[in-house]
Amino acid sequence: MTALPETTERKLGLVIDLDTCVGCHACVTACKGWNTQNYGAPLGDDDAYGAAPSGAFLNRIHSFEVQPDEGAAQTVHFPKSCLHCDDAPCVTVCPTGASYKRVEDGIVLVNETDCIGCGLCAWACPYGAREMDPIEGVMKKCTLCVDRIYNEALPEEDRVPACVRTCPAGARHFGDLADPDSDVSQLVAARGGMDLMPEQETKPVNKYLPPRPRDEIDVLAPFLERVDEGPKGFLGWLDRALERL
Amino acid sequence: MHPAPSLIFFSTLSGLGLGLLAFLGLGLAPTEGLTGLIFFALAFALTGAGLLSSTLHLGHPERALKAFTQWRTSWLSREAWVAVAALSVMGLYALLAMPGLRLAPLGWLGALLCLGTVGSTAMIYAQLKTVPRWHQPTTPLLFLGYAITAGALLSGRVSWTVVLLIVMAALQVLAWRRGDAALAKSGTTTGTATGLGGRGRVRLFEPPHTGGNYLTREMVFRVGRKHRVTLRTLVLILAFALPALLLLLPFSHWLAAIAVVSHVVGMLAQRWLFFAEAEHAVGLYYGQSAA
Ligand code: SF4
Ligand code: SF4
Numbered sequence A: 001m002t003a004l005p006e007t008t009e010r011k012l013g014l015v016i017d018l019d020t021c022v023g024c025h026a027c028v029t030a031c032k033g034w035n036t037q038n039y040g041a042p043l044g045d046d047d048a049y050g051a052a053p054s055g056a057f058l059n060r061i062h063s064f065e066v067q068p069d070e071g072a073a074q075t076v077h078f079p080k081s082c083l084h085c086d087d088a089p090c091v092t093v094c095p096t097g098a099s100y101k102r103v104e105d106g107i108v109l110v111n112e113t114d115c116i117g118c119g120l121c122a123w124a125c126p127y128g129a130r131e132m133d134p135i136e137g138v139m140k141k142c143t144l145c146v147d148r149i150y151n152e153a154l155p156e157e158d159r160v161p162a163c164v165r166t167c168p169a170g171a172r173h174f175g176d177l178a179d180p181d182s183d184v185s186q187l188v189a190a191r192g193g194m195d196l197m198p199e200q201e202t203k204p205v206n207k208y209l210p211p212r213p214r215d216e217i218d219v220l221a222p223f224l225e226r227v228d229e230g231p232k233g234f235l236g237w238l239d240r241a242l243e244r245l
Numbered sequence B: 001m002h003p004a005p006s007l008i009f010f011s012t013l014s015g016l017g018l019g020l021l022a023f024l025g026l027g028l029a030p031t032e033g034l035t036g037l038i039f040f041a042l043a044f045a046l047t048g049a050g051l052l053s054s055t056l057h058l059g060h061p062e063r064a065l066k067a068f069t070q071w072r073t074s075w076l077s078r079e080a081w082v083a084v085a086a087l088s089v090m091g092l093y094a095l096l097a098m099p100g101l102r103l104a105p106l107g108w109l110g111a112l113l114c115l116g117t118v119g120s121t122a123m124i125y126a127q128l129k130t131v132p133r134w135h136q137p138t139t140p141l142l143f144l145g146y147a148i149t150a151g152a153l154l155s156g157r158v159s160w161t162v163v164l165l166i167v168m169a170a171l172q173v174l175a176w177r178r179g180d181a182a183l184a185k186s187g188t189t190t191g192t193a194t195g196l197g198g199r200g201r202v203r204l205f206e207p208p209h210t211g212g213n214y215l216t217r218e219m220v221f222r223v224g225r226k227h228r229v230t231l232r233t234l235v236l237i238l239a240f241a242l243p244a245l246l247l248l249l250p251f252s253h254w255l256a257a258i259a260v261v262s263h264v265v266g267m268l269a270q271r272w273l274f275f276a277e278a279e280h281a282v283g284l285y286y287g288q289s290a291a
């Protein structure tokens, strides 16, 4: 059914820390790997070993430059995947009912055996989170690794999305954003987690933690007492002698 | 948005066909005998060709029947229903009308369904908040206006056509003007897309991949400014000015035929621009700016 549920019991999602992401693309590779071998049609590639390879990915890392009015520009690595929106426009436009949002945990999924590959849901998503599989002709999107997070065959520490499990920087967090006491909700509250394109009124579940300001030097710094005591003995003499030259 | 030929032909041909069908339904075009047969055949052929071409861009056309299930929320599903209803009602109407038994109320219902189909197609585009240029009341007005104009033109209602052509030219110019301002007005920028807008100017430093992908091919399309002006001028001349001029000359079948061809070519150019000019919000993640 492409009617959206009024509310969902839980809101599983990701919290992505733009302050710590180093743009290594490990999560992209982990995602591609897991979703090529598990749930649904394998994530396809066109001309994978040829001159112009192009494939479906559920997670991509962009890098942006932010130039403040004053001071140095900052580079921000920006991972982007489906935000499992509460008011998901991609679901309501789907003519076949292939796209749906689960009542129990809020995950937005595509039933690949119902999908006619019309592409309308990808048009309706403002974030570019849906890509047509070039081989299967069905719509692919992040499943929040629905086949890992509930999978009792996996050791407990692996029951998180592949991207979260693999991130070497700890920039990706997974949890229930409907529960105000969950780790992810507290992280969002503490760090001022934000929505992407709030004006599109999709009510994303995933949140982004803004980068912290870089290299802030205290105005009183020059007046502080020195912590290093300078070289002593022979090195100290050499240093002072060179200084006088 | 990528101007896919299948979608351009679909919306142009089905618009022409459904417009003519609506006129036949209202009894504003000849429905009886051989002339009736020719008119109905043309209208059904255009609509059918349009609908068929729309299935060409599906990844799994064999599952198309599933598209009838979600009419509660999906305009695409509604379009499928209304199109089938329009063709069925008009088919029955044609079968009765050609031998001379024209059931007027059935024709009115058919005409309403034909325009309903055009309206649903337009709503598929107009509903998309992600494409501010399309998310405007002018989108359904344009689609309906083009279909009605085509109906009048194809059924030989000369004076109606001339008036409609003038009104539509004005509506088209208005739609372009509103469309040009729509992205900026929507408030969606690279700043809101990344949430970093409050910190300074945000620009794409590195795309996720060096090559293109489905999203960039499908939704990030650029039309050069010069190109755009040329094409818009062409639309105004071919779709409106030339047909109106030809129809104002003393009537001849040849001039009318040229007017039809010119209008159709103009309409194809208009549909190409409709897709090619439309900026999708996802372009902001790929270095397009809200210009
Ligand atoms: S991010 Fe896009 S695909 Fe995911 S739920 Fe939101 S609108 Fe749908
Ligand atoms: S591509 Fe598939 S999932 Fe997306 S709208 Fe079409 S049928 Fe639904």
Ligand code: SF4
Binding pocket: A020, A021, A022, A023, A024, A025, A026, A027, A028, A061, A077, A079, A166, A167, A168, A169, A170, A171, A172
């Ligand atoms: S794995 Fe972690 S650090 Fe690397 S790109 Fe992904 S989110 Fe960023």
